[in-house]
Amino acid sequence: DAGVTQSPTHLIKTRGQQVTLRCSPISGHKSVSWYQQVLGQGPQFIFQYYEKEERGRGNFPDRFSARQFPNYSSELNVNALLLGDSALYLCASSLGLAGAANTDTQYFGPGTRLTVL
Amino acid sequence: AQTVTQSQPEMSVQEAETVTLSCTYDTSESDYYLFWYKQPPSRQMILVIRQEAYKQQNATENRFSVNFQKAAKSFSLKISDSQLGDAAMYFCAYPSGNTPLVFGKGTRLSVIA
Numbered sequence: 001d002a003g004v005t006q007s008p009t010h011l012i013k014t015r016g017q018q019v020t021l022r023c024s025p026i027s028g029h030k031s032v033s034w035y036q037q038v039l040g041q042g043p044q045f046i047f048q049y050y051e052k053e054e055r056g057r058g059n060f061p062d063r064f065s066a067r068q069f070p071n072y073s074s075e076l077n078v079n080a081l082l083l084g085d086s087a088l089y090l091c092a093s094s095l096g097l098a099g100a101a102n103t104d105t106q107y108f109g110p111g112t113r114l115t116v117l
Numbered sequence: 118a119q120t121v122t123q124s125q126p127e128m129s130v131q132e133a134e135t136v137t138l139s140c141t142y143d144t145s146e147s148d149y150y151l152f153w154y155k156q157p158p159s160r161q162m163i164l165v166i167r168q169e170a171y172k173q174q175n176a177t178e179n180r181f182s183v184n185f186q187k188a189a190k191s192f193s194l195k196i197s198d199s200q201l202g203d204a205a206m207y208f209c210a211y212p213s214g215n216t217p218l219v220f221g222k223g224t225r226l227s228v229i230a
Contacts, residue, residue: 033218040222042121042208042222042223043220044220045217048217090162094217099212099216100212105150105152108162108163109161
């Protein structure tokens with residue numbers, strides 16, 4: 001079975017532009033989460049979507065938004081890009097909702113490397 | 118704030134030897150799960166091992182095992198018979214509230230042939 005897939009692999013944008021990143025979960029998984037990983041740091045949680053609804057949001061500005069489609073794939077949008085948005089963006093999927101009250105394990109995609117110039 | 122502390126930014130081990138990576142965490146949850154993920158240079162985050170906090174028995178996956186000390190909030194990873202392919206960043210993580218995973222800053226492991 002295919003794992004979590006993400007596109008594109010790399011992306012270069014300039015400040016002020018908008019970007020859309022895409023993620024397809026493992027077949028049968030209904031939850032998708034997004035993380036930002038700045039160089040030299042651990043991933044930071046951005047969003048979790050389950051059954052097309054936002055079920056958790058990290059400490060990120062409103063410039064970050066996401067959605068989940070009926071086939072459970074997801075898009076992460078970032079508006080008005082800043083230099084500090086340069087990072088590896090990771091998508092993770094799980095069977096059900098992931099969090100402290102749940103048992104589901106998250107499986108990660110290969111990431112999208114975003115560079116903002 | 119929920120935090121994960123990995124106090125060893127870098128570690129090295131000789132091939133075939135054993136190495137232990139440290140992790141401490143701070144949670145107010147009564148029942149939770151703990152994870153170790155590996156991130157090789159390819160960047161893909163790979164699950165290494167998972168521990169349920171209510172289980173007293175330490176989890177084991179082939180050459181990987183954990184030493185879980187719930188009272189001390191300590192969750193270390195032991196890698197036995199280290200192989201060149203084990204070289205990677207290792208992250209300790211746990212879910213907290215609606216946050217699926219809170220990660221530490223990672224430990225970079227080098228394996229010396």
